[in-house]
Amino acid sequence: MQLFYSPNIQNNTIRIEDEEFHHLKVLRKAVGSELAVTDGKGNLFSARITEIAKHHCLAEIENTTHVEPPTHQLHVVVAPTKNIDRIEWLVEKLTEIGVAKISFIQCTHSERKVLKTERLNKIALSAMKQSLQFYLPQLNELQTFDDFIKATPQNTNLFMGYCETENTQHLLSQPFTYQNSVILIGPEGDFSPAEVQAAQKAGFEAISLGANRLRTETAAMVAATLINAKFEVNP
């Protein structure tokens, strides 16, 4: 199945533009062609093209299927790496394996102070379509560690990947009490002792991801893979 994306839906009409429109033209879709379209919010539309203009097309919805979101929602919170390619890669992979939300935090030891999420959103969109999902992960703008910690959610499994302590238990040995989880992954220079203390005070449990020293983006991907699998196997 070739999946298209459009957030522009009014009444029974889907408007497709920009890259999605370009893609549709490359595939030589014409008036009358059937399309599978998602709004990234759990809806899958079966629609038929009614009009092709220069920069957009319109399609009429013939059938709508609402796909329930996964019962487990994972929020990955990561300090972006200096190298932007690694973050772009991470957003693609986290979207493929299926996370609900990705946030970026600026820590004491962060090397990157600015992050543009526009391109990252495009990457997430493409990965969502590629992996045939109907929910686009929410990408939050870069915020400070302190601001993030202030808004720590309740009734959520709270984990923090942390390298320095020797006695941390493996993520998979942790109790998963709630249906939703947050995993916090620090920058290359790790969290500062003050940040570790603040996170622990806010209820985050320091966990281990195994014996090896992992890069930031690898740690985030490994943690998300393990948490997702935990819920897939024992939902």
Next chain:
Amino acid sequence: MQLFYSPNIQNNTIRIEDEEFHHLKVLRKAVGSELAVTDGKGNLFSARITEIAKHHCLAEIENTTHVEPPTHQLHVVVAPTKNIDRIEWLVEKLTEIGVAKISFIQCTHSERKVLKTERLNKIALSAMKQSLQFYLPQLNELQTFDDFIKATPQNTNLFMGYCETENTQHLLSQPFTYQNSVILIGPEGDFSPAEVQAAQKAGFEAISLGANRLRTETAAMVAATLINAKFEVNP
């Protein structure tokens, strides 16, 4: 710790050349400087530079530590993607999380028929040092699916990632009978029915990696992460 690599060790002398030598010069190491060096075969040498020439340096071993390999050995067998960047990324990530061997197979639906492993070896080397490991994964040249299947090892957990069957169990629900595992990951167009049959005949169990359709390199990374974690938590 800054780790160097050299496979050239004779008696008590380590010879460092090429990129490792360049790296050492960038770090302004001089005669008398102490170095941590691994041979990628489980040895960590503490050595002191005795001579710096134009294209190499020599260091004398002062202390040797042998690090035991992980009791669990994972062999990832993957059909390389059309896009070489994705394979390079995969080799880096598999090395970071710690696999013993990576093999490349050419399947009926493979789009890539040629693969040079020289650059991939350099990437594995860099990832090994980055993640402070002392074993370099073995990278095997591209071989046909048939040749690979003929040499299926005994007394090994054999898994095959396969998208098409609906009733496959999740990888983490499988029994892990042996200490060593092989995971087989197909090309973008998936294994052919004949390949699936041949693999099953050779003892490979078709497994699921979750609900989403994953790209080849994502599937390989997810599978390796889960198998490694299984042994880290219950060794």
